[in-house]
Amino acid sequence: MLASIATVAFEGVEARRVEVQVQQIGAGGEGQFGIVGLPDKAVAESRERVRGAFAGIGLALPPRRIIANLQPADLPKEGSHFDLPIALALLASMGVIGPDALDGWAAIGELGLDGRIAPVGGALPAAVAAGAMGLGLICPEANGPEAAWAGEARVLAPRSLIGLINHFKGSQVLAAPQPGPMRDGSAVPDLREVKGQESAKRALEIAAAGGHNLLFIGPPGSGKSMLAQRLPGLLPPLTPGELLETSMIWSVAGLIERGALTRDRPFRAPHHSASMAALTGGGHRAKPGEASLAHNGVLFLDELPEYAPQALDSLRQPLETGEVVVARANAHVRYPARFQLVAAMNPCRCGLGGAGRGACGKAPRCQRDYQNRISGPLFDRIDLTVETPPVTTADMALPPPAEGTAEAAARVAVARAMQAERGVAHGLGEADSLNARLTGDAQEKITAPDEAGRALLMKAGESGALTARGWVRTLRLARTIADLDGSTGVLRRHVAEALVHRRTTLGAQDAFERQATAPAPSW
Known part of the structure; x- marks a missing residue:
C-alpha cells in the first residue's frame, strides 16, 4: 500500500515542498528499508531512527521491503526533520492510522529511539510554507509555540509518536499550541555612561538615523566597544515584516528558544577568529552566518584588522546587495543579509598610534601597514570613519552628559520618519527608504x-x-x-x-x- 505526506526541504530560509512516499514491496524482504531521493547522511540514517522509534512504542516493521521516496528526486535533502514524515507515511502504509489521516498535513520532526519527537530547526518557515500550500503542520511539541507564530496555519505539536497515533485514532485530542512570548526590549547600556567622545557620539547618531556603516579608530580604552554596544538603543524596534524575516533566519539556525520572539534588532559580535563560513554562511550543511543572523540589525566587528582578509572581503557583496549567496556544486543557497556594519580597530598594532603620549615609535609606517590589512574596497563601503582619542582624566571627572540614549533615539526616530515619508512619495518599499539604501532615480532626487x-x-x-x-x-x-x-x-x-x-x-x-x-x- 502506498502512503504519502508532505514535508519541506530548506534552501536558505525558503521551504520547498517535498512529498514523502512510502511503499511496501513484495515479501521476504524483512529488514530492508531504503530511502531514495538525494538524501544526505542525516536523512539516510532516518531509517534506523524510525526502526528504533517503532520498537520503542511496541511496533514491528512489516516483513517486506520498504521504500521511502523523497520527491522531487533532484532536490538535495538535508537534516533530521524527515524522520517524522517518513514514520507517518509508513504508519499509514501499515494501516496503523487511516489512509486519509495525513491528508491536508505536512510534517517535520526528529525521532528518538523511545518514540519521542525531538525539536528541529526551521519550524517557523515550515509553518509559513505549509500555510501557503493550504496545509497544516505537524511538528515537535517544543517547536509548537514557534510554528504558531505563522498565523492562520493549523499546527499540531505532539510530544511523542504514540500521542500522534492516538490523536489520529480519536482516543486523544491534541490542542493547538499558542504562540510563544514576545519578549520585551532588553535593557541596553545608556550613552550617558560614555564620558567624552562627543564627535563619536554624533557619528553614532548619524549612523543610526540613516543605517550607515561606521568605523571607530582609536587606542585601547577610548570607548570604541562601549559606543558600538549602545547603537541598538538608538534604533527603532523591528517592524512586523522585519520581525518575520529575521525570525525565519533564526529559526533555520535553531536559535529561537521556546518560541519566544523579540522586536529588538539583532546585535551580533563575532570573535575576530571567525572564518569566512562563520561570517557569511556555509559549511557542510549550508547554515546562515553572522551576516545573516544580523539581518535588519547590527554586525559589530571588533579588532577589524585581526580578521582574516578573505573573511572580511566576503562581506563586500552582502554590504551592497543585502544578501549572501552560498554556491554549491548542485545548488545556490541565498540568505538575506541586510545589516549595518559597525567596526572598531586600533590605529596600529601597538594600539597607541602616531601622536600623543606614548606614541608609536614606528609611526606612520606602522599605522599604514596595520590599516592596509583592510582592503580599499571594504574601506570604500564604510560611510563614517571616526577617530576616538584617549579619554583623559579630565573627561572622567566630568558629570554624566545631559543627553543620553533616549534623547538621541528620539532624534533618530524623527529622521527615520522623514525618510519613510519620502520613500512613500517616491514609491519605495519600507526597507529601501533608508538613506543608506537609496538607489537609482530616487537616490538622485532625494x-x-x-x-x-x-x-x-x-x-x-x-x-x-x-x-x-x-x-x-x-x-x-x-x-x-x-x-x-x-x-x-x-x-x-x-x-x-x-x-x-x-x-x-x-x-x-x-x-x-x-x-x-x-x-x-x-x-
Missing part, C-alpha cells in the same frame, strides 16, 4: 545638494579623494545629516560634515578636512 554643496563635492572628487561609490555614499550621508538638522534640502554644511567622515587611505583625511572646512565660494 540626495541632490545645493550648488555650494555640489561644488565642494566636486573638489573632493577632482582631488582623487572620492571614488564613484564614495560620491554616492557621501551624498546619502549628507542627506541623513540634513534630516537630523530638520532641513528639507542638502546644504553645503551637510556635505562638509559628510566629507569629514569619509576615509579612503591613511594621510588623505587631512586633505578631506581642508576641503570640507574651506570657506564657501563667494557665488
Whole structure:
C-alpha cells in the first residue's frame, strides 16, 4: 500500500515542498528499508531512527521491503526533520492510522529511539510554507509555540509518536499550541555612561538615523566597544515584516528558544577568529552566518584588522546587495543579509598610534601597514570613519552628559520618519527608504545638494579623494545629516560634515578636512 505526506526541504530560509512516499514491496524482504531521493547522511540514517522509534512504542516493521521516496528526486535533502514524515507515511502504509489521516498535513520532526519527537530547526518557515500550500503542520511539541507564530496555519505539536497515533485514532485530542512570548526590549547600556567622545557620539547618531556603516579608530580604552554596544538603543524596534524575516533566519539556525520572539534588532559580535563560513554562511550543511543572523540589525566587528582578509572581503557583496549567496556544486543557497556594519580597530598594532603620549615609535609606517590589512574596497563601503582619542582624566571627572540614549533615539526616530515619508512619495518599499539604501532615480532626487554643496563635492572628487561609490555614499550621508538638522534640502554644511567622515587611505583625511572646512565660494 502506498502512503504519502508532505514535508519541506530548506534552501536558505525558503521551504520547498517535498512529498514523502512510502511503499511496501513484495515479501521476504524483512529488514530492508531504503530511502531514495538525494538524501544526505542525516536523512539516510532516518531509517534506523524510525526502526528504533517503532520498537520503542511496541511496533514491528512489516516483513517486506520498504521504500521511502523523497520527491522531487533532484532536490538535495538535508537534516533530521524527515524522520517524522517518513514514520507517518509508513504508519499509514501499515494501516496503523487511516489512509486519509495525513491528508491536508505536512510534517517535520526528529525521532528518538523511545518514540519521542525531538525539536528541529526551521519550524517557523515550515509553518509559513505549509500555510501557503493550504496545509497544516505537524511538528515537535517544543517547536509548537514557534510554528504558531505563522498565523492562520493549523499546527499540531505532539510530544511523542504514540500521542500522534492516538490523536489520529480519536482516543486523544491534541490542542493547538499558542504562540510563544514576545519578549520585551532588553535593557541596553545608556550613552550617558560614555564620558567624552562627543564627535563619536554624533557619528553614532548619524549612523543610526540613516543605517550607515561606521568605523571607530582609536587606542585601547577610548570607548570604541562601549559606543558600538549602545547603537541598538538608538534604533527603532523591528517592524512586523522585519520581525518575520529575521525570525525565519533564526529559526533555520535553531536559535529561537521556546518560541519566544523579540522586536529588538539583532546585535551580533563575532570573535575576530571567525572564518569566512562563520561570517557569511556555509559549511557542510549550508547554515546562515553572522551576516545573516544580523539581518535588519547590527554586525559589530571588533579588532577589524585581526580578521582574516578573505573573511572580511566576503562581506563586500552582502554590504551592497543585502544578501549572501552560498554556491554549491548542485545548488545556490541565498540568505538575506541586510545589516549595518559597525567596526572598531586600533590605529596600529601597538594600539597607541602616531601622536600623543606614548606614541608609536614606528609611526606612520606602522599605522599604514596595520590599516592596509583592510582592503580599499571594504574601506570604500564604510560611510563614517571616526577617530576616538584617549579619554583623559579630565573627561572622567566630568558629570554624566545631559543627553543620553533616549534623547538621541528620539532624534533618530524623527529622521527615520522623514525618510519613510519620502520613500512613500517616491514609491519605495519600507526597507529601501533608508538613506543608506537609496538607489537609482530616487537616490538622485532625494540626495541632490545645493550648488555650494555640489561644488565642494566636486573638489573632493577632482582631488582623487572620492571614488564613484564614495560620491554616492557621501551624498546619502549628507542627506541623513540634513534630516537630523530638520532641513528639507542638502546644504553645503551637510556635505562638509559628510566629507569629514569619509576615509579612503591613511594621510588623505587631512586633505578631506581642508576641503570640507574651506570657506564657501563667494557665488
